[in-house]
Amino acid sequence: MITKVTIDNMADVYELQKLFNVVFRQKDELIDTLTTNPYVQLYTYSIDKKVVGFIEYSIIYDRYELDNIYVLEEYRNKGIASCLISFMINEAQDNNITNITLEVRIDNDPALRLYEKYGFVKKAIRHNYYGDCDGILMEKEMM
Template sequence: MEHNIEIREMTEADIESVLEIDQLSFANPWPINIYYDELNKNSYAHYFVVTVDQKVVGFCGTWIVIDEAQITNIAIHPAYRGKRYGDGLFQHVINFAIANNVSRLSLEVRVSNIPAQQLYKKYGLVPGGIRKNYYTDNQEDALVLWVNL
């Protein structure tokens, strides 16, 4: 069965779905007000969703400051993982960054999150360091990855 897949800018109407994905994906999900602030008050923030048959199944946020982009978060609903939606979403964000004259993109990822690291390395991101005890839920280290675009 063919599905209608779309990647587009996130709107306020998407926040409830994004919040659900955030809660299913992260030990410390963001409170809802942060998403409203990111969309309405942060001029550096750019958020995107991937939809399948008009259902939000994933999201990604990035901050672009001058010529650098920082991925704030990226997640796919657990029921939709392994279907390459995250891959397409990440490619879209990279293309958006390039179109906005970004020269370097970076992110943090849990040292234990091998599937995400494999995706990022596919796009040329390389380790740039470790942030010790970065994640507050279990003090896990974060691997800092970056790529010149």
């Protein structure tokens, strides 16, 4: 099940904190974002009420920027990221978004393949974008 995270469903925020300790951001920062930034969209994917993945994207005028997508390791390769990406693409269609962009590490093969499967194409290389590694700018045109 996909659920929008808001400041009002704190249970999800606490669940996310467990994930974010590993890969993302601290609870206080997350709460601050949810409270002050209406352009950030954050959704969780749960199975039997357990949060196992999330997607975060930002609305920038008529563009979406995919900021993060994450699935707990033991739940990967079951189509969960596909559900989350499809959800974002449907939202983009409904909101007349013109394109979706993202940055990904050049060595992140699972993510690169995921994005290509959903129609994102490589647009530019960002040298040393991640310090130790190049980044790839990818774009999906919606129009």
